[in-house]
Amino acid sequence: MLIAPLTASDRADWQPLWDAYLTFYETDLDPAITETTFSRLTTPGSGLHGAIARDASGTAVGLVHWLTHPATWSTSAYCYLEDLFVSADARGAGAGAALIEHVRAWAEHDGASKVYWLTAETNATARRLYDRVAARTGFVHYQIAL
Template sequence: MTSITAITADDRPAWDALFQAYITFYESEVPAPAVESTFSRILADEHIHGALARDADGRPIGLVHWLTHPATWSTKPYCYLEDLFVDPEARGAGTGEALIAHVRDWARVFGAEKVYWLTAHDNTRARALYDRIATSTGFVHYEIEL
């Protein structure tokens, strides 16, 4: 059975391993100061929030990070699910769905209008889950590096 718990300072080694695996999955790199800052902000639980999924033995097998922000199309804030990752060996057992449900439930209590996220267009396995539990908006993501 999967359980979802808030990230604590004691989770740092497991979080590091999962976060690095997530970054590697997207063939990216995150500078060490950003990783350190991210973990500190998750522990502060003010602007960025985080949780770990744990298997029946208590081993961390997935992570999720989210934040909220004001919206121009609503009087309520939006909740952005920024990072979601499940250890490849643990996939297919509902962990990703449980992590998303955790954020959804948190956002509902927080008073958010909606939860939303982005993924790579070729992330077909994850998109099969997303298409089942959420609505694709059809928007295309653009960005400008500064």
């Protein structure tokens, strides 16, 4: 599994993964949001970061996006892993773990004090991986749409 930073030339490989990720979470986004998201992910200094996973044949099989932010419980930043997706036919081959490890290593190098993420309670396949590589915090997620 090869994990590499996302670049503008990855767009054709990233788009189907992004679309499948949105479908998995039953979400439709305005195409302008997708355009802006990809631009931010591939523009240094934007605050968003991305990487793409490729199998041994070079086929794109997964993506990960993350950002850092200041924290009130630490003098260093926290790293929020916002999006993680591996194509259904590539699951179980290590891409998810490799993408998480990529973010963990990046965050450690960047000086963050932790990496954290959210997932759906019903996402049993991913949660088996998450339970192996991270500690479940027991927090419950709430939000207010604006």
